[in-house]
Amino acid sequence: DTGVSQDPRHKITKRGQNVTFRCDPISEHNRLYWYRQTLGQGPEFLTYFQNEAQLEKSRLLSDRFSAERPKGSFSTLEIQRTEQGDSAMYLCASSLYMSSGRTDTQYFGPGTRLTVL
Amino acid sequence: QKEVEQNSGPLSVPEGAIASLNCTYSDRGSQSFFWYRQYSGKSPELIMSIYSNGDKEDGRFTAQLNKASQYVSLLIRDSQPSDSATYLCAVNRDSNYQLIWGAGTKLIIKP
Numbered sequence: 175d176t177g178v179s180q181d182p183r184h185k186i187t188k189r190g191q192n193v194t195f196r197c198d199p200i201s202e203h204n205r206l207y208w209y210r211q212t213l214g215q216g217p218e219f220l221t222y223f224q225n226e227a228q229l230e231k232s233r234l235l236s237d238r239f240s241a242e243r244p245k246g247s248f249s250t251l252e253i254q255r256t257e258q259g260d261s262a263m264y265l266c267a268s269s270l271y272m273s274s275g276r277t278d279t280q281y282f283g284p285g286t287r288l289t290v291l
Numbered sequence: 292q293k294e295v296e297q298n299s300g301p302l303s304v305p306e307g308a309i310a311s312l313n314c315t316y317s318d319r320g321s322q323s324f325f326w327y328r329q330y331s332g333k334s335p336e337l338i339m340s341i342y343s344n345g346d347k348e349d350g351r352f353t354a355q356l357n358k359a360s361q362y363v364s365l366l367i368r369d370s371q372p373s374d375s376a377t378y379l380c381a382v383n384r385d386s387n388y389q390l391i392w393g394a395g396t397k398l399i400i401k402p
Contacts, residue, residue: 214395216295217379217392265334282335285333285334
């Protein structure tokens with residue numbers, strides 16, 4: 175398997191519950207990104223890692239959201255106390271950063287669709 | 292003004308014709324430009340990247356970049372019904388900056 179994988183593909187939860195999503199990047203990729211996308215919008219940046227270090231987190235991101243990439247491979251995104259407004263597609267992407275200055279190409283996983291009832 | 296603007300569409304094009312998708316951006320320092328295709332309910336997939344002024348061709352796809360006018364376009368020749376999707380434009384300065392995404396243009400190819 176050479177692509178980005180995400181699990182689960184769909185998650186339905188009740189308001190107030192915690193949910194956790196997993197992303198496995200392309201194996202040689204050192205950068206991993208999390209995005210959220212709602213209908214009719216482009217992906218909204220949430221956070222990204224280079225290896226195990228979380229380098230940036232969106233200022234729009236609530237404290238209920240946390241992400242980890244403990245060994246620089248897979249990553250998890252947790253949402254605590256979910257709200258109906260959290261319903262969206264959560265996308266993971268990975269890339270190979272090589273310090274050339276040119277933007278590395280991001281490759282997306284299939285996404286996790288979250289529905290908060 | 293949005294940082295990356297795209298006409299939301301839908302843009303309807305007859306099968307076999309050329310589909311032209313446009314994207315304008317506000318940051319003059321932008322250096323990297325990407326076109327992604329997204330089918331309904333699926334994740335974005337990379338179509339093309341372009342970094343220099345001019346045209347870049349890949350099969351039926353041609354990306355055109357004009358940094359002076361701050362626009363980037365995607366042409367799809369010999370449009371097929373399978374090209375029906377939303378096309379997302381993404382832009383940034385370099386690897387130290389996040390990609391800025393447009394909201395996408397919905398393209399419909401009519402048989």
